[in-house]
Amino acid sequence: MKQNSLSADPLDVLTNWKLFLAGDMPAFGKLMSQHFQILFHYGNKFSRDPEFVKDCIQDVFLNLWERRAYLASDVAVKPYLMASLRRHMHRTSKNFNLETAAYEQDAEFDILFSVEQEFIENEATMMMAQRVKHFVDLLPARQKEVVYLRFFQDLDRSQIAHIMDVSPQTVSNLLQIALKQLRKSWHLVSALLGFFFWA
Amino acid sequence: MEHYKNFEVDDFVWDEYFRQWVLHPTRESHAAWNEWLAKNPSRAEVLHRARQIVQSLQIKESSLSEEEIKSMVDTTLQRIGSPKPEERRWNISHYIGHARWVRVAASVLLLLAVGWMVNHKKTNQAVTSSTGTTVGAGSHNAQQMVERTNHGVSPLLVLLPDGSRITLMKGSRISYPEHFDQSVREVSMVGEAFFDIQKAPERPFIVYAGELVTKVLGTSFLIRAYPANREVTVEVKTGLVSVSAYGKASQALNDRHEANGMILSPNQKVIFEKNEVRLVKTLVAEPEIIVPDAAALHFEFEDVPVSEAFDAIAKAYGIEIRYDKHLLSDCPLTAKLDTQTLREKLSIICLAVEATYEIVDGQIVVQSKGCKN
Structure with missing residues (x-):
């Protein structure tokens, strides 16, 4: 399955995460390569504009690099990245309600199921x-x-x-x-x- | 698995255990479901249908091509690899003024830094404008990275494409582009390594390690940047080295109005304390004589003013020794100091003239009340 080929060995992901936290640029590159597709798929559920999704993913990663000194070393990497992207996209998009500082309940989740x-x-x-x-x-x-x-x-x-x-x-x-x-x-x-x- | 007896097709479709077996079968789950099927042959049809539905129900995703992902990753790396000019600016104002050569060297470095920034900016724009237009454009601009890790116990010699020699200590890792850029040589390192850099003043050599970025033109130096350590250190053996913090650390230093960069000369060392986000300049543990013919040097002093001894030592080790010339002018010294280390030499001299010394900001500062009786 598509998803499987994308998910790497969890131990390898975590080792790589720690290298990234230490400021290792190749490790950071690997972190991005490993998760870009999954994040893109997930981000597409919140926006129909692929360029916007790509920008958001890039923002999430740049932000991550900036804050790497303050990040935990034992996170579940994939969920962590998905959470960051979701938060970022909601904050950036129109559905985010500034007054209540909460996501609109009816924000869409645009998923296309198909029968193969x-x-x-x-x-x-x-x-x-x-x-x-x-x-x-x-x-x-x-x-x-x-x-x-x-x-x-x-x-x-x-x-x-x-x-x-x-x-x-x-x-x-x-x-x-x-x-x-x-x-x-x-x-x-x-x-x-x-x-x-x-x- | 008793409760599965009454399951209809849709119950199976959304059952986690069933889905696990269909999508990620293991020997155990295979055995368990086959056994269940043997006991409940009438459910075979239902099970079979549910299986097909689980497999067929997929999510239509528009995916990025590998080239697109690579180019996105590369542009992101480029963006963090070239911090904003403010972060790149070498904060040298504090360190200018002690010696003429430092001043000259500093301005040379500054000029090169400016030149490099301009060049780098050009490269960046080229990358941004070309990504996405043609497949392969991204990979053309982005360097192929080579990654070397020392898995052995003895130091590993790594030869870089420009002829520089890196001695990589156990467990350490370096990555560098297969071909260096025309305007700059950039590498990143985790762990500990000794760098012997090929002179190329038009192409500065830059090492990213921990929170520090070290920039040189052609020198040798040692970097320790173990993720587990609380300190990142750079020790200079020869030449001039510019070290500065980058990213968050640089910002934190700026906010406190502290220097976020400094220039080091031989035998000097900079310590970056991660927890306190502090840059401290000091001397290496065992400073070495840097003048070419060390063997010909003699530190034999017979009834000479102590200032002469200090000056000779300062010159040999390429470090600054500050003392009150007036106070110490009448202190005579007789000593033979050829075999001692720098610290031992200083201790002996200070003992002889009733002075003390300390290392401040990478220099030796001698405190004395003078010898006038």
């Missing part, structure tokens, strides 16, 4: 897959984001909490609500389909 046909054997399964996609598409932004981070970025609860700047309990709640919603829609349609077939 090559994995599907028959039409019935294809229909089911489309259904899954349809329902996950319908989730509200924040639930979608939790689903994305949990199921497509393999991040754990506390990492997601850090990235989204909410409590771990909120993450669990969001995830539960999302899954409940997905199940409910699924069963509703199943029931309708069943009714249709029997009628």
